[in-house]
Amino acid sequence: MSIRWTRVAPQLALSPALAVTMVAFIGSILWTITLSLTRSRRVPDYGIDWTEWSRQYARLFNDDGWTIALWNLITLGIGSALAIVFGFILAAMIDREKRGESFFRTVFLYPLAVSLIVTGVAWRWILNPDMGLEATLQRWGFEGVSLNWLAQGDTAMYAIILASVWQSAGFYMALMIAGLKSINSEIWSAARLDGVGLWRLYTEIIIPMMKFTFLTCAILLSLGVIKAFDIVLAMTNGGPGQSTWVPAYFVINALAQKQNLGYASAAAVMMLVLTAVVFLPLVLLTAWQARRRNAA
Amino acid sequence: MTDIASAATIGATIDSRPIVRRRKKRITGRSVAVLVFLTICALFFCVPLYVVLTTSLKTMDEIRQGQIFALPQTWTLEAWRFAWFEACSGINCNGLRVGFWNSVLILVPSLMLSVALSIVTGYALALWDVRWAGTFLFLMFMCAFVPFQIIMYPLIAMTRSIGVYGTIWGVAVVHAVLAMPVLVLIFRNYYKDIPQEIMSAAIMDSGSFWRIFGEIILPMSGNILIVVVILQLTSIWNDYLIGVTFGGFNTQPMTVNLANMVTVSTGTASYNVDMAAALLTAIPPLLIYFLVGKFFVAGITAGAIKG
Numbered sequence: 001m002s003i004r005w006t007r008v009a010p011q012l013a014l015s016p017a018l019a020v021t022m023v024a025f026i027g028s029i030l031w032t033i034t035l036s037l038t039r040s041r042r043v044p045d046y047g048i049d050w051t052e053w054s055r056q057y058a059r060l061f062n063d064d065g066w067t068i069a070l071w072n073l074i075t076l077g078i079g080s081a082l083a084i085v086f087g088f089i090l091a092a093m094i095d096r097e098k099r100g101e102s103f104f105r106t107v108f109l110y111p112l113a114v115s116l117i118v119t120g121v122a123w124r125w126i127l128n129p130d131m132g133l134e135a136t137l138q139r140w141g142f143e144g145v146s147l148n149w150l151a152q153g154d155t156a157m158y159a160i161i162l163a164s165v166w167q168s169a170g171f172y173m174a175l176m177i178a179g180l181k182s183i184n185s186e187i188w189s190a191a192r193l194d195g196v197g198l199w200r201l202y203t204e205i206i207i208p209m210m211k212f213t214f215l216t217c218a219i220l221l222s223l224g225v226i227k228a229f230d231i232v233l234a235m236t237n238g239g240p241g242q243s244t245w246v247p248a249y250f251v252i253n254a255l256a257q258k259q260n261l262g263y264a265s266a267a268a269v270m271m272l273v274l275t276a277v278v279f280l281p282l283v284l285l286t287a288w289q290a291r292r293r294n295a296a
Numbered sequence: 297m298t299d300i301a302s303a304a305t306i307g308a309t310i311d312s313r314p315i316v317r318r319r320k321k322r323i324t325g326r327s328v329a330v331l332v333f334l335t336i337c338a339l340f341f342c343v344p345l346y347v348v349l350t351t352s353l354k355t356m357d358e359i360r361q362g363q364i365f366a367l368p369q370t371w372t373l374e375a376w377r378f379a380w381f382e383a384c385s386g387i388n389c390n391g392l393r394v395g396f397w398n399s400v401l402i403l404v405p406s407l408m409l410s411v412a413l414s415i416v417t418g419y420a421l422a423l424w425d426v427r428w429a430g431t432f433l434f435l436m437f438m439c440a441f442v443p444f445q446i447i448m449y450p451l452i453a454m455t456r457s458i459g460v461y462g463t464i465w466g467v468a469v470v471h472a473v474l475a476m477p478v479l480v481l482i483f484r485n486y487y488k489d490i491p492q493e494i495m496s497a498a499i500m501d502s503g504s505f506w507r508i509f510g511e512i513i514l515p516m517s518g519n520i521l522i523v524v525v526i527l528q529l530t531s532i533w534n535d536y537l538i539g540v541t542f543g544g545f546n547t548q549p550m551t552v553n554l555a556n557m558v559t560v561s562t563g564t565a566s567y568n569v570d571m572a573a574a575l576l577t578a579i580p581p582l583l584i585y586f587l588v589g590k591f592f593v594a595g596i597t598a599g600a601i602k603g
Contacts, residue, residue, distance in 0.1 A: 009505030009506065010426050011426060014420050014421070014432070017414070017436075017480065021439060021477075023454075024447060024450075024473045025477075026439075032449060044453075090334070093330045097327050097330045099327070099331065104337075106589060108341055109589075110585055111344075113581045114582065115536065115551050115577060116534070117554055117577070119344075121554065121555075121571075125570065126364070131364065132364050139362060139363065166344070174597060178597065223441060229536075229537055234536075251445040251448075265449065268443070268446040271445050272442065272443060
């Protein structure tokens with residue numbers, strides 16, 4: 001009796017999690033994919049017209065808002081990559097100069113503890129043209145300074161990038177410090193003995209050794225960028241016009257404002273595709289690494 | 297997967313490294329330059345906090361002078377009082393305290409639900425011989441990366457059909473569901489290092505799944521539990537999207553209240569109230585960060601796969 005119980009109990013204990021995975025994740029994804037093939041507007045309508053199954057997608061790719069969202073995604077991705085560069089520089093400096101390590105780490109990482117809504121509110125205030133940083137700098141004599149980025153469509157994305165780099169650089173710094181610490185300390189002394197310059201040491205030895213940390217950071221960043229919503233909402237609410245729309249914002253807007261279920265679902269499916277595009281290299285790479293390790 | 301996980305464990309151990317007593321280094325020109333650079337960067341990181349704090353303590357007349365870095369001439373907590381008691385979010389003018397208590401009410405059940413669900417799952421997957429465990433784990437891993445938008449409508453429909461949509465419980469349940477994959481992976485990675493001998497001995501001794509969990513596993517999970525609880529505390533508190541989607545008219549969390557207050561403000565904007573409200577929302581996670589930062593860092597690096 002007790003033997004059987006021990007075999008049944010773990011399966012039973014797993015069943016809630018299994019149910020959640022099957023229903024809330026896998027089932028829901030299939031549900032959304034189904035909806036994206038229908039003409040559903042406000043209420044779901046499950047009749048699929050197979051001759052026209054791609055109509056929502058066709059509409060999506062002809063929608064200027066979606067095109068803007070995709071371009072903004074690329075801009076945001078490239079801009080936010082600065083956070084990795086910045087994070088690496090900070091990590092390298094902190095790791096070299098041990099003095100004040102915990103102080104600097106604490107300071108660089110605190111923005112991560114704060115909600116992106118708060119971050120957005122704070123930066124929007126700093127970039128306020130009449131009473132914020134711009135006004136202060138002009139008062140100090142920098143007359144030509146213009147920081148009214150949020151009011152113009154072509155600069156609003158830069159403000160969002162600035163805020164997200166500020167928020168996330170510390171996180172990449174923490175990952176990079178972990179990566180740097182795992183490097184064998186003898187390399188530093190060996191390089192010093194060989195008279196390798198600091199620049200060459202980093203570009204030719206340290207960074208190649210940390211390629212996996214960089215890859216992890218890059219993937220985390222890309223996934224974060226695809227999910228970016230809160231910061232856009234808090235800083236610009238998509239505006240001015242549609243100039244700061246990103247895919248995550250597009251989906252919520254199609255669902256909540258336009259009340260167009262089929263259309264929102266199609267955009268959400270495209271978000272999933274984007275995620276998979278970022279995510280598959282990771283799976284393949286780790287599988288490849290694991291095989292190489294097994295072979296060795 | 298293992299590599300991200302190992303990156304995570306490295307991250308988790310940074311702070312627990314033994315302190316090695318170093319020889320006092322001579323201060324060289326290069327290290328002065330590095331320290332100066334780091335200090336400038338630190339200032340860049342601190343400026344927003346400073347600006348928000350000083351703005352929240354000024355009067356609007358003073359703010360209109362446009363000297364964002366100046367200290368307040370007359371220090372006042374009026375903006376804080378107003379933000380807490382009277383500020384309007386939509387048509388509801390009871391201040392941020394409504395959102396604060398909603399956030400607390402959301403936090404408690406979702407914390408308990410998500411931790412209970414994932415600790416048991418992680419334990420079963422790591423230490424018991426379950427069929428399809430590898431496949432299940434892989435599925436969880438995939439789920440951890442799924443963007444929320446793709447499951448959003450089905451979750452709305454499901455919570456509506458069981459009658460929790462628009463309530464505190466709706467928000468809490470959705471939080472628990474969305475956090476599950478990541479938390480299961482964290483627990484499972486923690487438990488998988490328990491030697492098989494301990495498990496074999498325990499199975500011989502008492503045998504029961506739940507007794508081993510209660511008497512052996514739970515007592516040794518203190519650290520990982522703290523890490524997970526802090527990770528969940530901050531991410532639930534800072535969440536906006538789930539709160540705004542699943543929260544009802546009077547059950548929205550503090551971040552949603554704050555966003556409404558700031559973006560949909562009627563009349564003239566009072567930046568001091570906005571900043572006080574932002575700080576009030578930021579204080580709980582900041583407190584956690586400054587008090588138990590070590591666990592926070594371990595949590596975000598372990599939960600890094602959350603992205």
